[in-house]
Amino acid sequence: MQQIWPKAISADFSGKEGQSVLYYSSNDFDEDSKEPTTPQRILWMGLGKEAKLSLNSFRTAIPKVVDKVQELKQKEIVISLDAQQFSTLNSSLSAETLLQTMANTFIQSNYQFNKHLTKEDSKKPSIEELRFTLKQTSGPLDLQKINEAVQVATTFGEATNLARNLANERGDVCNPKWMEEKAKELVSNHRDKLQMQVIDSNQMNLLGMNLFYSVGKASTTPPRLVLLKYMGDPQNPTSEVALVGKGITFDTGGLNLKSTGFIEDMYLDMSGSAAVLATMATLPKLNLKMNVVGALCMAENAIGSNALLPNSILKSYKGLTVEIGNTDAEGRLVLADGLSYVQKHYSPKYVIDIATLTGACCVALGEYASGLFTNDQGLEKKLMEAADSTFERTWPLPLFPEYSAELKGQHSDLKSIGKGRYGGACTAAAFLKEFIEEGVKWAHLDIAGPAMTSEKRGHIPRGGTGYGVQLLLSFLQSLQEPSQQPKT
Known part of the structure; x- marks a missing residue:
């Protein structure tokens, strides 16, 4: 490194976090043709003070490197580093962990949703190759x-980008039928490990899934429950984990119609189902020895003459009656029947639902973390560890009895919303808790903030972020014995 470090750059470059310097090396000559070769571009990127060096330093640096290389219209990055030097500064920065983090961050930073751009010069050039050179000291x-x-790490990053592509597709294209077809397409690539079943709107009526059906009944594309089963342990008849994703492909609010400024990005309200589908599609690549069920609760909350009426009283699949307080609180309705169905038919030990459920959670945590609600401390610990390891941050929020008390109905067993504007994320979670059977370890991830962001932040794009995929995959990995950890 000292041999290629020009004195002029040394005077200008302090190594401050985010600071970069691009240097063009002098021309070499091709030994055969004796013609000058293209000068090599060398980019130095500052990581900040040694005492504060962490994995997040690299998560911050890699997107800046990608942006610069795309600006230069280059197709390849070679990252050279002395991994052992970094591990000396911080024992957690092993060569394995460093490269894992950088590769994953690179895959996410290189993402673009550009399928609808017709002019090539409107697209950022995609970087085709990342290579590492390690100095062994x-x-x-x-x-x-x-x-x-x-x-x-690459597999995890690609799974996140798959969820981003699903979420960023607009509601005129991505409807419940489109998501069903996407699920079929992904299952067809892994028929030895994945099975699929669809509960359509007619079957919902017959089964009594009235909460779910009522949300999507005004749409021209009927609602459906898409069920995927990963069979990593085919000799075991049970499924250890069920993942349930909210899949509202566009949320108008129903007859409690959303206003301008709040309705435009509601094509992203299916981000929970996108995360579950991407997770299920990735499990065969990880070859985990367990059975996992993924449930996509797909509906469009449309308006029309057949739309759900406020204050309707409906009987859920579980048998509890629910008075509809606001038709814009629709996600909890499809999840309630979806949760009941997977528990009854698959008897999972763990149930995790993931949903862009409440604006109240955004008010509490912003766009930087999801809200975590659970009935089991051990499950909370595992999910927190998975969130920390993947930088898909989450934060525990309470399920006090008072939140459940707000949902007690006068003319029905339950009301769908709480008494007022306060604690909306908590009363929504308390509502879902009513549909969890005794003995089931359950967690609810309210991802309304981090799943649909208002601006680009490093490796996280504006719009659909794919949040939750890596958290769920890491959690599922944690359930394996060390000898069963995936090798791809």
Whole structure:
């Protein structure tokens, strides 16, 4: 490094976090043709003070590198680093962890949703290759372990980008039928490990899934429950985990219509189902030895002569009656029947639902973290650890008895919303809790903030972010014995 570090750059570059300097090396000559070769571009990127060096330093740096390389219209990045030097500064920064984090961040930073751009010059050039060169200063590096870690990190990043593509498709294209077809397409690539079943609107009526059906009944595309089963342990008849995703492909608010300024990005209200579908599509690549059910609760909350009426009283699939307080609180209705169905038919040990459920959670946590509600401390610990390891942050919120008390109905078993504007994320979670059976370890992730962001932040794009995919995959990995950890 000292041999290529020009003195002029040394005077200008302090290594401050985010600071960068681009240097063009002098021309070399091709030995055969004796013609000058293209000068090599060398980009130095500051990581900040040594004492504060962490994985987040690299998560911050990689998107800036990608932006610069795209600006230069280059197709390849070679990252050179002395991993052992970093591990000396911070023991958590092993070569395996560093490359895993950088590869994953690169995949996410390189993402673009540009399928509807017709002019090539409107698209940012996509970087086609990332390579690492490691300086070995002392002791051998376990290259096999490093390669496996990078492979898993790449798989996780690609899964996130799949969820982003699903979520960012607009509501005129992405409706419940479109999501069903996408699920079929993904299942067809892994028929040995994935099975699929669809509960259509007619079957919903017959089964008594009235909460779910009522949300989507005014749409020209009927609602449906898309069920995916990953069979990593085919000898086991039960499913250890059920993942349930809210899939409102466009949320008008129903007859309690959303106003201008609040309705435009409601095509992203199916981000929970996008996260579940991307997770299920990725499990065969990780080869986890467990059975997992994924439920996509797909509906369009449209308006029309057949739309759900406020104050209607409906009987849920579980048998509880619910008075509809506001038709814009529709996500909890499709989730309630979806949760009841998977518990009855698959008897999972763990149930996790993931949903862009409430604006109240955005008020509480902003766009930086999801709200985590659960009835089990052990499950909370595992999900928090998975969130920390993937930088898909979440934060525990309470389920006090008072929130459940607000939902007690006068003319029905339950009301769908609480008494007022306060604690809306908590009363929504308390409503879902009413549909969880005794003994089931359950968690609700309210992802309304981090799943649909208002601006680009580093490796996280504006719009659909794919939040939750890596958290769920990491959680599922944590349920495996060490000897069963995936190798891809």
